[in-house]
Amino acid sequence: MSRGTISGGIVGLSVSYALSVTQTLNWLVRMSSDVETNIVAVERIKEYTEAQQEAPWEMPINQPNQNWPEEGVVEFNKYSTRYREGLDLVVRDIDCKITKGEKVGIVGRTGAGKSSLTLALFRIIESAGGSIIIDNVNISKIGLHDLRSRLTIIPQDPVLFSGTLRLNLDPFNKYEDAKVWSALELSHLKEFVSGLSNGLQFEVSEGGENLSVGQRQLVCLARALLRKTRVLILDEATAAVDMETDNLIQQTIGREVLVLDKGEIKEFDTPATLLNNKNSIFYGMAKDAGLV
Known part of the structure; x- marks a missing residue:
């Protein structure tokens, strides 16, 4: 080659x-x-x-009685919490008492700790110090199911499931139709549901897509009214409804205001009192929003 x-x-x-x-x-x-x-x-x-696992679902030794909470008195005793070990406290030394039948609005700027208090009540995040007492029961000592099944929350984003409207209102079939209709009337949905061909048997699609966002929110409100729990938490629950409906709902809510800033309580009084004080944080927030 x-x-x-x-x-x-x-x-x-x-x-x-x-x-x-x-x-x-x-x-x-x-x-x-x-x-x-x-x-x-x-x-x-x-x-x-x-x-890390959540706390036990049930604790037979510390199980509260069947009617707990009977009054709905909520006490925060020097309560602090963080989202996980090693992070800064998002709520610190919260010390207040919400009495029977009292309606309190929690306000504050972004990052003040409003949502963290909601998570703390349901023990989504655990205490880093202090305690929360509901009707003389330390919520950290009972099972998660016993706690969460006795509280009601109306979230900002309404949650509905595919099935009948009645199933979404009363999934465990505990209440008579008359009570369901009463809850619908209080949530201003009775006229709408009465006009449906199937009434309470109206089929709700996945996520409630065949209802408007406002109607979904009102269904969640009706569900909460039907349960009649002593502790009701609303997380901007009227953000998705029209102004007229919002005013109807707000009439039964606003009584006192708790102002948070950087995870601490700064003010706690009636809206009128806080608005009369032009040096208050609440007045400053109302002014920024153009309400005063």
């Missing part, structure tokens, strides 16, 4: 190997990507197995 030339057999072998290597490299890249994608599932399983 002369210098600078190669046989046809060597050329064919080289081309064959080159094509084979290209396919092998493609397969290697694809398999590496599949492994990287699938290993995420393993990482998540590992993370969940090492995550």
